[in-house]
Amino acid sequence: MTGGRDLRALFSTNDRSVQAAEAFTNRQTQWETVAAALTQHLQHVGSPGFDPEDLEAPRSHVLVFHGVGGIGKTTLSRTLEAALADAGRRPTQWGAPGWPADRILPVRIDLARSAGTDFEQIVLTIRAALTKVGRPLPAFDLALRRYWEANHPGEPLEEYLRRAGLGSRFGQALPQQMQSALADVAQALMLPGTIGSVVGQVTGALIGALRERRQTVRALAGCARLADLLEAEPDLDALSFYPHLLAWELARLPEGKKVVPVVLLDTFEDIGDRTRRDLERLIQRTVWLMPNAFWVISGRSRLQWADPALQGQLDYTGPAAWPGLAHTAVPAARTPANASAARQVLIGDFSPEDCDDYLARRLTRDGQPLIGENIRQIITARSHGLPLYLDLSVARFLELRRSGRTPQPADFDHDFPALVSRTLSDLTADERHVLRSVSLLDAFDVPLATRAAGLAHEGPAQRLTERPFVRDNPFGLWPFHLHGLIRSAVRNAEDTTDDRWTETDWQQAAQRAFTALGEQHQAAPGPDRLLLIAFLRQGLRLARDHRLDLGWLTPAAWTYVSDSVWEPLAPPDTDSTGLDTAADALVELLSALARRQQQHRSHTVARLTTVIDSHLLPDDLQHMALYYRAKAHRDLGDSPASRTGMQAVADGQGRLAPAARRGLAHLARMAGDFPTALATAHTLGWEGRHHRVEGDIWWPHGDMNRAAAAYAAARDEAEHHGVTGERGNSQAHRAFALAFTDPAVADDELALAEQLLADVDLRATTLITHIAALARDAGRTDADVDDRAQVLRAEIRTAGVTYTELALDLALAFHHAVRDEQDQVAIAIARLRENTRNGDYAYYSDIAAFLAGLPVTAAPTPRWLDGEAATRERWRRLVTARQSHRHTSRFPPS
Incomplete structure (x- = not known):
């Protein structure tokens, strides 16, 4: 539906071919809510028991639409008046009402200060409208x-x-x-x-x-x-x-003259404030005393009439008096079936489709949109669905044309000061102070908002949360957040208000908010991973954007790393070429660690090298970057670089020194020096994950039960210490070891591994479970082992975790050895030799030969713990056991 002419736009250009029209977009859900509530009201006032002189009955004849300034409440109010007065002016998408048109008498009253409406005029307007009854x-x-x-x-x-x-x-x-x-x-x-x-x-x-x-x-x-x-x-x-x-x-009134007034009170926020309610008291009294009229009230805030605390300020208060106003606001997307209970409706933002439709119809030439699709897309994305932003963008479009320029999409990556002034206009000084403070936060609660604002009392923050531009998510860790566009405007638009902040004010507020987050983080009860991630996301953004010292972020970062869960952190990946502060470097460090589960390890090495070379981090966090770069080097098969990094961290005697010594043990194992690896494992303790290192040593010897027992001990120890990632990692390796023994046992162990890994992001470990599933199915003709291996190989190469591909080829060699396919085993051995030319994991090709009973021809010879013959015998026994199992048992389905 298109309203009247948009005079402001019409008088903004000399181009008479441009058609400027006021556009009204959808709001069908609100119409359905009005229609449902009004239908119920008509039934109520038409019932035999209705008494207009009853001063004690609860009132259900009020419907409230509230929402942020510029959301379209006034346009909705005007359109409702037109639709109720004349069916021909009802938007085509709105359904026909179920009542006789001549029974409804709409009366719209604008309470805006600019309209100068006083209480006398409100009463006279209602009475003047009723002259239409003709008596x-x-x-x-x-x-x-x-x-x-x-x-x-x-x-x-x-x-x-x-x-x-x-x-x-x-x-x-x-x-x-x-x-x-x-x-x-x-x-x-x-x-x-x-x-x-x-x-x-x-x-x-x-x-x-x-x-x-x-x-x-x-x-x-x-x-x-x-x-x-x-x-x-x-x-x-x-x-x-x-x-x-x-x-x-x-x-x-006689039957032929009966009407039901529908009084639409718009801009209700302008009748006063929360402390001066003189006019509101008179209006509320009027509403209460006219229960046979239907009242549609629109304003920025919810009506508080059902709040018992207002007793004495208003005549009729409390949930018993206004049961429909006492309910939590109903989002506009809900169905009108809720209208009988809750009568406070939050006006929602336009959908992207409605935004585009609105912009396309506001300015036209020869029936075609004057604003091109590419510009409409930018405006829609920036608007967050706020109609006021669309109007301001239309005005900007005309202003650019008037200056002789052709508007470009980049011209609309813009924040409007008018949004700030509209948002702040009816807030108290303290509420404005809190609003600016919480614009620095992604989400907040009342105590956090109060501390960020530096206030000694929570009242202003509590009142701010009742405003429609503050959205409420009761299931969030912090329940409140600002409307996206309002937050952007308050933070970024030029502030022309009298109490605007200087850059120093913003910096001090950021420090207050950061400190308050740290205090909440330290006071949080127990190890809560969701809380930790939430604190890190907000704290990292504040520290990065406002160049703050790391403070509490350092211990929080260590806690994040210790669990090896690797949830993605906001802010997202940064341009690591522009690291200027310690906060920049920490954001890049943690982002690289989290993203390494989805990126090739070479990219991880590059990002961590940039962090290390910046020398912006304190020593302990510098060692964190060194350690994880060394791990990435190891995954890529660059053992010399990995050994150098691990040795530097171990020599530093910091928090990651035990983990670095474990890394050195892994490097010894990779080189085939098993005695050194085992001796080192005995010195590691829990911090160095000694049991898992022992398991990594025993399974290459074919001693799967001993390896599985070590991995189980590692899993249980991790569970005792509450380290989720390590628990899942150890269980995955236990499943891998047992996959070479009994398929039925492996099934159960794999199921447990998948359960423990469900809430963590460990890409290499997940790949190990897939390889374990192949080893479990070794020898089966119906398991598509080769096809699954081909898919897995592609995933492994995408991740850049080279050692995992070696385990895959070992599982394939086991499969073909069980099936006595010597030529396929030979192919697997050749591939293993090719991929271990640098000397790391060279014994994998020896193990493949052990599986098939073939001689070992490659050098150098690894230092087996109990000699080559015993190791060869254990691996060959696994093959013959599986062959026997294959002929005597049904394999479980894959």
């Missing part, structure tokens, strides 16, 4: 006439209506209907015609007649509180009770 409403009209003459002596009501724009909007029937009501009452009281227009005498006579229950005024006697209202001082407070008379009059 006086004497109880209300008489009270209103009395109020008018007391408070506006000498000012004709006609003149006021004209000046307020109500005359042109609703006509001048109201003064005539009021005069007719006055005359009718005077006649009923048999007053002289000369005083029929003197409201004071008519009122006095009517009060007496009502008190005496005279038959002449029986039509008005049914309004139990009319006499009391007419006797009260006709001031503004009394005026706020007169809507009770209006509700009574509406209820007694």
